[in-house]
Amino acid sequence: MTRMIVICIFISVITPLIVPSTETMTRMIVMHIYFSTNALDRPWHRANDTDARNEKARKAYEALMTITIRKPTSPEFTQFSEEVKRTASELYPNVSYGDGQVNSFVGAFYDAVILYGLALNETLAANGNVSDGSAITQRMWNRTFEGITGMVYIDENGDRDSDFSLLDMDPQTGKFEVVANYYGVQQYYEPVPGKSIHWAGGRVNPPPDTPECGFDGSRCRDKEYFPTYAIVLLVLGSAMLVVLVTLLSVYRARFRDVLQRWCTGRSRDHMTFRLR
Incomplete structure (x- = not known):
């Protein structure tokens, strides 16, 4: 299921925000609204960081697109x-x-x-x-x-x-570049010749307007496994049912015993009354 997230923050804040979710970024599209034309061509790279962490950030940035003023x-x-x-x-x-x-x-x-x-x-x-x-x-x-x-x-x-530009990262060079422009007055979207959007997760086409499972996942709930909270409730409910049946059985046996003794006592009293 593909989800789109739109954020409007400083470029320096993006990395710690999306890198921890690298595994799920292939199923996301993050639209970054950046009110400047001086966007960095490699915003994922940190000179004082390790190669491993920079590579992980680069992988996460494959799902990021930037919209900025043209x-x-x-x-x-x-x-x-x-x-x-x-x-x-x-x-x-x-x-x-x-x-x-x-x-x-x-x-x-x-x-x-x-x-x-x-x-x-x-x-x-x-x-x-x-x-x-x-x-x-x-x-x-x-x-x-x-x-x-x-x-x-x-x-x-x-x-x-205003006119805007859409920037996407080239997975080969790791650099963000303009792949399309939007002209506000004409309300016209124009791809840059020779450039294309590289969709995260190896896709060749953009995700559908409506995700397969819906924006809240409601369309796929019947396909999902039993959620954990439902299993817990089922176990607790079964335990409570067993306890309730046990208590009813105990009280039923005690009530039957008391009733039997009461009936036996009444019969003796009746027999004594008749003898007299």
């Missing part, structure tokens, strides 16, 4: 990322971004400022007040504009329709 790939964002890292190194010499791009949330903050500027300019152009937060906010909703992270879509509720 990383922008445009040349504009690449240039933006380099400028942010250069500015950060000048202002904060002790902080380093490394060789990779900056987190997409940095670009999202940048786009948020652009959105605010667009709404503010439109409000002023309509003779509005710069202090009228409600009017400015209303102009942010239900609109689309080109941001540093790509096209930004804000719906009628003020929520952004």
Whole structure:
């Protein structure tokens, strides 16, 4: 029976959570929601751990998939990322971004400022007040504009329709890589060409929408062996029944003896009465 577990936690917390269940992980799919694009390519590996423990963690991670915000790939964002890292190194010499791009949330903050500027300019152009937060906010909703992270879509509720990526671990390399993307506005799922999902337990197909035994196992209860608690109850019930039958037999014998003596005594009294 396959079960799906959805978790939203720090990447460092996953290993001690799923490794103790390595034997059952082949029957599970763990969806990890990770609000960052800087996910580690080998999150199961610990440099200060033993090879045996790392291999066990790697085996458990075969059942793990990560959903994260889609990383922008445009040349504009690449240039933006380099400028942010250069500015950060000048202002904060002790902080380093490394060789990779900056987190997409940095670009999202940048786009948020652009959105605010667009709404503010439109409000002023309509003779509005710069202090009228409600009017400015209303102009942010239900609109689309080109941001540093790509096209930004804000719906009628003020929520952004984001794009997401699905990462899966390649069992050969042990590295997590993007295997599919989901585009929020189009509501479209697109596999990455040349990539495929490696299902845990040697499966070649995804698990069914509804597990064979149901999500609570109720469909397979008639196939299961007698549960332990039922056996205990059956033994206790049988013992109590034996005790009850024994007590009834003892009391029945004593009652019959008492009744017989009582009847014998009554007969003697009756005979004496008749003789008199």
